[in-house]
Amino acid sequence: MEELTIRAMRESDLPSVVAIERLSFSTPWSETSFLNEIYKHNSTAKISVAGERVIGYMCANQIADEGHILNLAVHPDFRGRGIANTLVKNIIEELKEKACRFLYLEVRASNNAARKLYEGFGFSIVGARKAYYTEPKEDAVIMMLRI
Ligand SMILES: CC(C)(COP(=O)(O)OP(=O)(O)OC[C@H]1O[C@@H](n2cnc3c(N)ncnc32)[C@H](O)[C@@H]1OP(=O)(O)O)[C@@H](O)C(=O)NCCC(=O)NCCS
Numbered sequence: 001m002e003e004l005t006i007r008a009m010r011e012s013d014l015p016s017v018v019a020i021e022r023l024s025f026s027t028p029w030s031e032t033s034f035l036n037e038i039y040k041h042n043s044t045a046k047i048s049v050a051g052e053r054v055i056g057y058m059c060a061n062q063i064a065d066e067g068h069i070l071n072l073a074v075h076p077d078f079r080g081r082g083i084a085n086t087l088v089k090n091i092i093e094e095l096k097e098k099a100c101r102f103l104y105l106e107v108r109a110s111n112n113a114a115r116k117l118y119e120g121f122g123f124s125i126v127g128a129r130k131a132y133y134t135e136p137k138e139d140a141v142i143m144m145l146r147i
Contacts, residue, residue, distance in 0.1 A: 001081065002051035006090050009038050009045035009057060016054035017047065024073035026135040034059070037070070044094060048074070048083050058087040060095070060103075067095040067147075069105035072114070084117050092121065096147050103147055106140035108133055118143050 009017065014031050021028040037045040037059040048056035056074035060067055069091070074083045095103060106129060107114045123143040132140035 001078075002053075004083070004086070005049050006046055006086060007049065009034065009047045009059075011035065011038065013047055013054050013057075017057050020054070020057065020073050020075045021071075023076055027133070029071060037061075043070075044091065046087060046090060048087055050078070056083045056087055058091055060091050062095060062098060062100050065099060065101040067091075067100040067103040069103065079113075085120070088117065088121055092145070092147055100147060103145045105143050106132060107143060109139045109141050115141065115143075118145075121145060 014034055017034055018028070018031050021034075034045065037043045040061065042063060043059065043061040045059045046057065047054050054075075055078040057071070058069065059071040060069045062068075069088075072084060072087060074087075092103065103123075104126075105118065105123070107118065109128075123145045125141055126144040127142040129140040129142065131137050
């Protein structure tokens with residue numbers, strides 16, 4: 001694979017990001033949702049790039065000492081190669097520098113790949129949200145990491 005880098009998401013990345021989003025989720029975020037994350041003062045939106053190609057992304061925000069992973073996906077052709085691991089590691093390091101102490105996220109109960117990914121970083125289950133997701137209707141598991 002070509003050289004991998006992680007950098008801040010730009011407006012020009014949005015068509016590629018939205019294409020991956022649509023391949024990854026049954027209720028995908030709109031382009032406007034990503035645009036908001038690029039410009040909100042308390043949000044971080046990053047992409048993973050192989051050569052010139054956008055292959056993954058992650059959005060997170062921070063309020064006081066709490067961070068929240070809002071979105072994460074890797075293009076199906078590039079999964080299983082450690083791309084999500086590098087994105088999560090990158091965001092944890094950045095939030096640590098910003099004095100963030102707790103990092104939260106919601107994940108579909110049946111999303112074993114994502115749950116394993118987060119468990120690998122030491123996230124643990126701290127709660128659930130009933131019927132949080134639609135298409136199909138499903139509970140969210142809430143996970144938290146002390147950083
Ligand atoms: C979840 C997702 C982001 C993982 O991306 P990825 O780049 O393939 O993940 P990585 O290769 O970095 O794998 C990191 C760890 O995640 C876990 N993992 C990833 N894919 C897995 C799978 N198919 N089955 C089980 N565990 C898996 C493993 O623990 C893995 O560590 P290991 O390689 O040491 O076993 C990707 O599958 C994806 O985009 N899915 C659709 C969108 C999504 O579900 N996003 C998360 C929403 S909360």
